[in-house]
Structures are given as structure tokens and as C-alpha cells.
Amino acid sequence: MRFGTYFFLQAPPGQRHADIIARELDQMVWSEQLGFDEVWLTEHHFIDYGLSVDPATLACAVASRTSRIRIGLAAAILPFHDPIRLAEQMALVDIISKGRLDVGVGRGNRPSEFRGYRIPQVESRERFDEAVQIMVRAWTEERFSYDGRFFQIDNLRVIPKPVQQPHPPVYQVCVSPDSIEGTALRGWPMLNSLLFGGVEQLVASRDRYVATLQKAGRSPADIAALLDRWGVSSRNGSRTAIPRCSRASGPWRSGSRRSRGRGSWPTRWPSARRTRWRATSSRCASSAWGSSCAG
Amino acid sequence: MRFGTYFFLQAPPGQRHADIIARELDQMVWSEQLGFDEVWLTEHHFIDYGLSVDPATLACAVASRTSRIRIGLAAAILPFHDPIRLAEQMALVDIISKGRLDVGVGRGNRPSEFRGYRIPQVESRERFDEAVQIMVRAWTEERFSYDGRFFQIDNLRVIPKPVQQPHPPVYQVCVSPDSIEGTALRGWPMLNSLLFGGVEQLVASRDRYVATLQKAGRSPADIAALLDRWGVSSRNGSRTAIPRCSRASGPWRSGSRRSRGRGSWPTRWPSARRTRWRATSSRCASSAWGSSCAG
Numbered sequence: 001m002r003f004g005t006y007f008f009l010q011a012p013p014g015q016r017h018a019d020i021i022a023r024e025l026d027q028m029v030w031s032e033q034l035g036f037d038e039v040w041l042t043e044h045h046f047i048d049y050g051l052s053v054d055p056a057t058l059a060c061a062v063a064s065r066t067s068r069i070r071i072g073l074a075a076a077i078l079p080f081h082d083p084i085r086l087a088e089q090m091a092l093v094d095i096i097s098k099g100r101l102d103v104g105v106g107r108g109n110r111p112s113e114f115r116g117y118r119i120p121q122v123e124s125r126e127r128f129d130e131a132v133q134i135m136v137r138a139w140t141e142e143r144f145s146y147d148g149r150f151f152q153i154d155n156l157r158v159i160p161k162p163v164q165q166p167h168p169p170v171y172q173v174c175v176s177p178d179s180i181e182g183t184a185l186r187g188w189p190m191l192n193s194l195l196f197g198g199v200e201q202l203v204a205s206r207d208r209y210v211a212t213l214q215k216a217g218r219s220p221a222d223i224a225a226l227l228d229r230w231g232v233s234s235r236n237g238s239r240t241a242i243p244r245c246s247r248a249s250g251p252w253r254s255g256s257r258r259s260r261g262r263g264s265w266p267t268r269w270p271s272a273r274r275t276r277w278r279a280t281s282s283r284c285a286s287s288a289w290g291s292s293c294a295g
Numbered sequence: 296m297r298f299g300t301y302f303f304l305q306a307p308p309g310q311r312h313a314d315i316i317a318r319e320l321d322q323m324v325w326s327e328q329l330g331f332d333e334v335w336l337t338e339h340h341f342i343d344y345g346l347s348v349d350p351a352t353l354a355c356a357v358a359s360r361t362s363r364i365r366i367g368l369a370a371a372i373l374p375f376h377d378p379i380r381l382a383e384q385m386a387l388v389d390i391i392s393k394g395r396l397d398v399g400v401g402r403g404n405r406p407s408e409f410r411g412y413r414i415p416q417v418e419s420r421e422r423f424d425e426a427v428q429i430m431v432r433a434w435t436e437e438r439f440s441y442d443g444r445f446f447q448i449d450n451l452r453v454i455p456k457p458v459q460q461p462h463p464p465v466y467q468v469c470v471s472p473d474s475i476e477g478t479a480l481r482g483w484p485m486l487n488s489l490l491f492g493g494v495e496q497l498v499a500s501r502d503r504y505v506a507t508l509q510k511a512g513r514s515p516a517d518i519a520a521l522l523d524r525w526g527v528s529s530r531n532g533s534r535t536a537i538p539r540c541s542r543a544s545g546p547w548r549s550g551s552r553r554s555r556g557r558g559s560w561p562t563r564w565p566s567a568r569r570t571r572w573r574a575t576s577s578r579c580a581s582s583a584w585g586s587s588c589a590g
Contacts, residue, residue: 017455018390025391045383051455053383060352061391064359082377084411088340088348095313096320096356116379116451156411160312160346 004038005031006074009051017051028062032069038102039066040074045113056089063097071097074191074231075104075173079124080117083131083151087138087158094162101164104191105132106173126150132170132186139167171231180205184212187222189229206230299333300326301369304346304353312346323357327364333397334361335369340408351384358392366392369486369526370399370468374419375412378426378446382433382453389457396459399486400427401468421445427465427481434462466526475500479507482517484524501525 007024011017028039041058044050052058055076062071071093076086094101107124108114114121130148137144138158146153162168171191172183183190192205206227213223302319306312323334336353339345347353350371357366366388371381389396402419403409409416425443432439433453441448457463466486467478478485487500501522508518 011454018458021387021390021455046452046454048454053455054351054380054387056349057351057355057384057387057391060355061359064356080380082412085349085375089352092316092349092352095316096352115449116453117377118447152413154410157341158411159306159341159343160316160348163313 002037004040004070004072005036006040006042007052008042008044008049011048011051013048021051025058025061025065029065032066036069038070038072040072040104042074043077043080043106044110045080046116047110047112056086056093059093059101060096063093063100066100067098068100070100070102072102072171073104074193075106075171077106077108077113078131079108079119079127080113081131083134084138084153084156084158086131087135088160090135090168091139091158091160091162094164094168095160099163099168101162101168102171103135103168104171104173107179109175123150129182136167136170169229171229174205174209177208180208181212184209185216187218187226189226189231191231193231297332299335299365299367300331301335301337302347303337303339303344306343306346308343316346320353320356320360324360327361331364333365333367335367335399337369338372338375338401339405340375341411342405342407351381351388354388354396355391358388358395361395362393363395365395365397367397367466368399369488370401370466372401372403372408373426374403374414374422375408376426378429379433379448379451379453381426382430383455385430385463386434386453386455386457389459389463390455394458394463396457396463397466398430398463399466399468402474404470418445424477431462431465464524466524469500469504472503475503476507479504480511482513482521484521484526486526488526 005027007028009020009024011020031039039062041055041062042050042052043055045053055073059071059073062069076090078086090101090103105128107128108121111121114124119127127150130146130151133148134146134151134153137146138156139162143155143157144153145155170186170188172179172186172188174180174183174190174192180190190205190209192202194202209230210223210227213226218226300322302323304315304319306315326334334357336350336357337345337347338350340348350368354366354368357364371385373381385396385398400423402423403416406416409419414422422445425441425446428443429441429446429448432441433451434457438450438452439448440450465481465483467474467481467483469475469478469485469487475485485500485504487497489497504525505518505522508521513521
């Protein structure tokens with residue numbers, strides 16, 4: 001099972017935004033030092049709920065200061081991006097990170113963000129669909145043309161190409177049933193969250209995803225491989241994954257909680273590392289496992 | 296006088312794009328180690344002439360790997376950006392760099408880039424004007440509204456704000472006479488280049504800039520301060536700046552040229568540093584001083 005950390009860059013009243021960003025970027029670097037497998041970033045705008053306003057910039061900052069940990073977007077909100085620009089940015093970040101990028105994509109849900117980016121929210125699904133097609137073609141084809149409702153592209157050569165071939169893994173954020181069916185039909189893994197409900201909705205999402213893959217004629221081996229990359233699945237993607245995740249999260253959380261106050265870290269750790277671990281574990285212990293574990 | 300290095304990320308045939316990007320990013324870091332004052336980045340799309348496809352991503356990579364050197368855009372091409380997104384990105388980079396960002400802005404000139412970004416080139420001037428107004432207001436006002444031809448913004452709060460106050464220095468790329476007059480009327484410094492001609496056109500640009508500032512009623516002290524930040528001026532902005540630049544560049548270039556082949560670097564330098572200096576000086580020696588000196 002893989003564990004990651006997830007950063008919203010939330011801005012409580014009275015804290016300087018510059019300090020919050022510097023501190024959370026440090027914590028992303030510590031995530032690598034502490035042995036986590038992935039750092040996940042989100043995208044929000046115009047609100048203290050999240051200063052993570054630009055996935056490319058933040059992902060590049062993590063990429064530039066780490067060497068091993070994977071860097072995931074959960075997610076870039078496609079209706080707010082030009083898909084050509086985002087394809088160029090993600091290729092750069094994939095190159096700078098030496099192939100450590102996972103591109104999670106979402107449709108967005110906050111009306112005030114759609115207003116601020118001057119995009120009618122009712123168009124989000126169609127814009128999302130066009131953007132993902134354009135990005136994948138920009139990454140994988142030497143030149144391409146595209147004729148959509150929102151985007152018309154004529155014989156364009158987008159460079160540089162990403163280093164991961166054929167392109168960085170794409171994950172789709174799935175909340176609604178038709179997001180789940182959409183990502184299944186594209187052959188992409190799901191990115192699920194326990195922020196929106198308990199384990200039951202996760203199981204229901206998984207079942208709908210598998211049923212759609214089966215209807216689309218995917219082989220059992222294909223389905224197993226996709227479940228292996230599921231946001232909350234275990235590495236072997238078995239039906240026991242969710243209960244195992246739940247069981248595993250208990251000791252991990254209580255361990256984090258204990259280590260905050262009582263010095264349960266290995267005594268051989270240097271003082272700076274203990275201070276870092278204390279900061280990280282303090283943050284982890286107060287969050288639900290579903291928001292921290294996504295790999 | 297301040298010296299900087301300028302990176303196009305040019306892609307000669309037969310070289311892997313990922314290698315070019317990694318190598319030039321290393322050279323940006325070495326620019327700091329070698330004592331340069333600023334790294335300058337450009338923006339180009341769809342062409343081997345420059346893989347510098349996204350200013351925010353590249354500036355953030357430099358910001359994350361350096362601590363002293365300033366990071367300048369020369370320039371972000373505004374018609375290809377959403378001004379809200381670019382304001383958010385630049386604020387993030389200003390924060391991550393701890394206030395080391397200089398935001399050069401330009402209108403763009405390559406028709407194929409306008410086609411690729413689906414922007415009629417005839418609109419470039421008006422889009423540029425709206426974008427700069429929006430960016431400055433997004434950086435400096437808690438909330439703002441804007442009603443333009445291309446952008447309508449309703450009571451928007453853009454966060455985070457940059458750390459440099461009131462906002463990062465803005466430079467305008469000036470090639471045409473009315474770019475020069477436009478930047479003078481905004482009260483911004485010029486960003487000039489000797490890529491487009493000799494010292495004579497630079498002197499002519501400077502004279503037109505100063506005349507426009509005088510007509511607009513700027514005081515001699517204001518004008519001196521703006522010339523002090525001129526892309527190719529000396530720090531005291533005197534009328535002797537240009538000949539002094541030219542004189543200074545001679546020994547610097549020939550020094551670089553010599554050091555490439557004959558081991559004129561200090562013998563106490565460790566081997567790795569000598570290798571880096573050789574790479575940088577080799578690049579510097581083959582470029583005109585005007586393209587390397589912009590601070």
C-alpha cells in the first residue's frame with residue numbers, strides 16, 4: 001500500500017499567506033524525507049480554503065526540491081485552464097521532475113470559481129471532455145488538429161513532450177456516477193475521496209467503475225491493472241483493499257497522534273528531523289485517513 | 296552595473312528536449328553561484344527556437360533552486376495568458392522566491408503563436424492593455440471589478456498577494472515607438488534588446504522614452520529613477536551608461552572567451568566549479584553583450 005500527503009494550503013485568519021505557502025512547501029519536501037510515496041496538490045481560487053491557486057507552479061516547486069517522491073494533482077480543474085498551456089506546463093513539470101508527475105483532472109464545483117474565471121458552470125462537462133482530448137493529443141502526437149465546440153486547433157505541434165510515455169498517468173476525480181462511468185470508458189483510474197462520505201460510497205463507486213469497465217469489454221487483467229492505480233486501492237487491487245486500508249490507517253493515525261507529544265520517534269533521529277516529523281505527524285493525526293492516503 | 300544571463304532553451308536538432316531543459320536550468324543555478332545578478336527567461340511556443348513555453352513554471356524552478364539571484368521574465372506574452380491566472384502564478388512565484396521576481400510583459404510577435412493560442416494578432420495591443428490593468432489591480436486591491444472589451448470581472452478577490460509591495464516590478468518589452476510611449480505613460484521601465492539592432496536604436500529608444508516622460512510631466516528625479524531600472528542602463532542611469540556598458544562588455548566577453556580554453560579560472564576552484572564556469576562562459580562568449588546584460 002502506498003501513502004501520500006495532501007496539501008490544501010488552507011489560510012486560517014491571522015496568518016500571512018506567504019508564511020502558509022512557505023511552510024506547506026517545506027512539509028511537501030519533508031514528505032519525501034519521511035518516506036511517503038506521493039505529494040498531492042489541489043486547485044482552488046479566490047478563497048482562504050486553499051491558496052493552491054496554480055497546480056503547475058506548485059508542482060514545479062515540489063519537483064525542484066525533491067528527487068524521489070511522486071507529485072500528483074488532485075486535481076487540475078480543466079475548465080479554468082487553456083488545455084494547450086496546461087499540456088505545455090505539465091510536460092515541463094514532468095521533465096523537471098524526471099517523470100514523477102500524476103495528472104489528476106477535475107471539472108470543478110465551486111460557482112464562485114467559475115464566475116471568477118468567467119466560465120459558465122453549465123459548460124464544465126463539455127469543456128472538460130474537450131480539454132482532456134486536446135491535452136492527450138498534444139502530449140502524444142507530433143502535430144494534431146481538433147475541431148470542438150470550444151477549441152479549434154489547426155495542425156499544431158506542441159513541445160516539449162513529457163518524459164513519461166505515452167504521457168503522464170491521468171486520473172479523473174470522481175464524485176458523480178457519470179464521472180465514474182466517464183473515466184472508466186476512457187480507461188483511466190479513479191481518484192476518490194472520503195471527504196464526501198464514508199467507505200460505503202467508496203465501495204459503491206468502485207462497484208460502478210468495475211461494472212462499467214466490464215460492460216465496455218475490458219479484460220479482467222485490464223480491470224485489475226486499473227484498480228491497482230485507483231486513488232485509494234491497495235497495490236494489488238483486491239476486493240479486500242478497502243477494509244485493509246481502514247485497518248492500516250488506525251495504527252498509523254494513532255502512531256502519529258502519539259508521536260506528537262511523547263517522543264516516540266527513533267531516538268537516533270537528529271533534532272531537526274524530529275522537529276519536522278512532529279510538524280508532519282501533528283497535521284496527519286488531525287486529518288481523516290482518506291484525505292491523507294491517496295496512492 | 297548589473298549583469299544577468301538570458302535563457303531561450305533553444306533546441307538544436309538531435310538533442311533531447313528534456314536534456315536541454317535540465318541543462319539550462321542547471322546553468323540558471325550556476326548563474327547565481329557565478330555572481331550574476333539576474334536570470335532572464337523568455338516565452339515561446341511550438342518552435343525549436345525556444346522551449347521556454349511557460350514563464351511561471353520555469354521561474355518557479357529557478358526560484359526553488361536559488362536564494363539570491365533575481366528572476367526576470369523577458370517576457371510573459373500577455374495575449375496568451377488569462378490575466379487572473381497569470382496574476383495568481385506571479386504572486387506564487389514572488390512568494391516562493393521571497394520577492395525576487397521581475398515581471399517583464401510583452402505583446403508577442405510570432406503569428407504562429409497567435410494561431411496556436413487562437414488569438415487574433417490584431418487584438419494583441421488591446422488585450423495587452425487590459426491584461427496589465429487587471430494584473431496590477433489583482434495584485435494590489437483586496438477586491439476589484441473590471442469591465443473591458445475582452446475581460447469582465449465582478450468583485451473578485453485574487454489571492455495570494457505578491458510579497459513585493461505594491462507589486463513585483465513590471466517591465467515592458469519595447470520594440471515599436473508606441474510600446475516605448477505606452478510604458479513611459481504607465482511609468483514603467485523599458486526592457487530593450489540589442490537583438491533587434493545596434494546601440495543607435497537603443498539610444499533612439501531611450502531618447503523617445505525620456506521625451507515621453509517629460510511630456511507627461513514626470514520630474515527629473517522620477518525620470519532618473521526609471522532610467523535606473525532600464526533593462527540596459529547602468530545603475531546611475533547617466534547618459535554615459537551605454538558607452539560604459541559597451542566598454543565594460545569588451546573585457547568581460549574576451550575574459551569569458553579566454554577562460555573557455557586556457558584554464559584562466561582561479562586554480563583553487565574545485566573541478567566541478569571549473570566545469571560549470573567553462574559551460575557558462577562558453578555560452579556567454581558567443582553572445583552579444585546586449586543579450587546577456589539586462590539589469
